[in-house]
Amino acid sequence: MYAIEALSLSKRFGNIQALSGVDFAVNEGETFGFLGPNGAGKTTTIRILTGISAPTEGTARIFGRDIVRDTIAARRQMGIVHETSNIYTDLSAWQNLMFTAELYNVSRKDREKRGSDLLELFGLSERRDDKTNGFSKGMKRRLTLAMGLINHPRLLFLDEPTSGLDVQSNLIIRDVIRELNKTGVTVFLTTHNIEEANLACDRVAIINRGHIAATDSPERLKHTIRSVQSIEVAFEPVSLVRVDDLEQIPRVSEVRKQGDKFRLITEDPPGVLDGVMEYAKDHHIRVISVKTLGPSLEDVFIRLTGLDIRTKGVKTVD
Amino acid sequence: MTDLEDQCGQVCTELHAAWAIAKKDIRIYYLKPNIIVSGMLFPLFMFLAFAVGRPADPTVMIPGLIAITILFSASSIEPVSIPIERRMKTFDRLLSAPISLHTVVLGESMSGFLYSLGIAFVPLIAGILLFQTQVIGIAPLVAGLLLTSFCFATMGTLFAAYPTESPGDIMSMLNLVRLPLIFVSGIFIPLDQIPQIGHFITYLSPLTYGNDLIHAAFAGDPHFNPIVDIVMLLFFILVFQLVANHLYKKFNE
């Protein structure tokens, strides 16, 4: 049985087609990443999967239960961390947790124990009885996560859990996701951060403008993500540099001239850097700046969908 | 499965969740300034505006004041709290919880219900202490207070279904209904003095039946049989609950 099955989900808002025929399945125990730029349809997908809004077409099943017809049973299995940290700012951290627990019918003994544990886990124990309107953004986010876990969900939805947070909050949240995963909890996580998808997820689907651009082949995706790292180099004098020559450097898959700089796409930035230095020495050119760039979502899209007219001189390594 | 579920199943679970929602609203909203204004001061001024200067018979005026107070206080929590929760996105928590939408509507209404019960005691006690009004029927009083409060609390929740993030939008729609209700419900003009042609509108107002029940408790001369009042109030509660449920569902697509 799948934890989540989405079968050609579509959603229209008036004239806006937010989702078109979205299909995917998430295995039990998996951490599944839903990666896409702003407005791609990530939140819309979560809202459908959690039964907040109904799909215009298509169906979704949570552990085999239809989310539209069997909403309550499906929701009992899940915890939801919404995109905005939607806590009650007039209540204390503890009251927020206990209220959520009551909505999910967690017994008193259980919710009190679980509540303390979660506050401890998320580093909020000392602020337990403070009204949350004084909480920082990161603290609010962590409390939102704790609220999503209060009912021991088998499936956790996380809508951009770490967006806009500092490193420390990020690390806590990532650790928690990893620990959850070890205990068999299925995690469905949306993000527009490719690094996060890469680090936290077993599998990733990429969504763009309401369409799934790629899914189901984690290795290929990870490979693609790796393969579109790049280094950006500025030479002097730039007139002596030829794109054809740069393309001959081993492990360079593509070269783009951007202004007076050159961007070399590769899966092995350090290796290519050596090659660049050698090339410069051989041709009596100076390297005046070098920058290593991580994979951009845009590059990954292009790789996966071939939807680009901008590129020239593509040379594939695989 | 938790203890609670073992004991009495889904119904208990839902009622427990409704009570949790009500408790949350009580904690958060009862002391908000705009709620105090619209729920406590507004009915008082409304009443004074119409009652002052009339040759007032306390046994008519006090039940009327109680009814108006309930109308305004019961229906003023949700039209404020729900738009705020929409804006804060906390409303999504209720909409995504493993409970029925009816439970959300019920839980929200419960806080308005309890609030107005509390507020209604002010004119009740004031009437007894200051005007020596006497309660001659406890049963119609209790039924009148409970049902009228619940009815208008549910009406407030119903109006709050309108998908806005601004309480003002809902309040102005609500006042479009609440203000006329005062005049067509036999509070200032006794029902037997309303011309026949006006009766049709009068019968469509839940406040008519609420006021009649409370009036019966003081004066003992109801216009309708109290059973009719009770049945009609229950009918309105049911209709408001069903329509509210439908609207929340619809606006949430």
Ligand SMILES: Nc1ncnc2c1ncn2[C@@H]1O[C@H](COP(=O)(O)OP(=O)(O)OP(=O)(O)O)[C@@H](O)[C@H]1O
């Ligand atoms: N309630 C709504 N009414 C109208 N349009 C909507 C509504 N909700 C979403 N949309 C539209 O659907 C599209 C997808 O939005 P969605 O919020 O799912 O994107 P997202 O991937 O979560 O983006 P972000 O990264 O910015 O959170 C957008 O074009 C958005 O404008």
Ligand SMILES: [Mg+2]
């Ligand atoms: Mg989003």
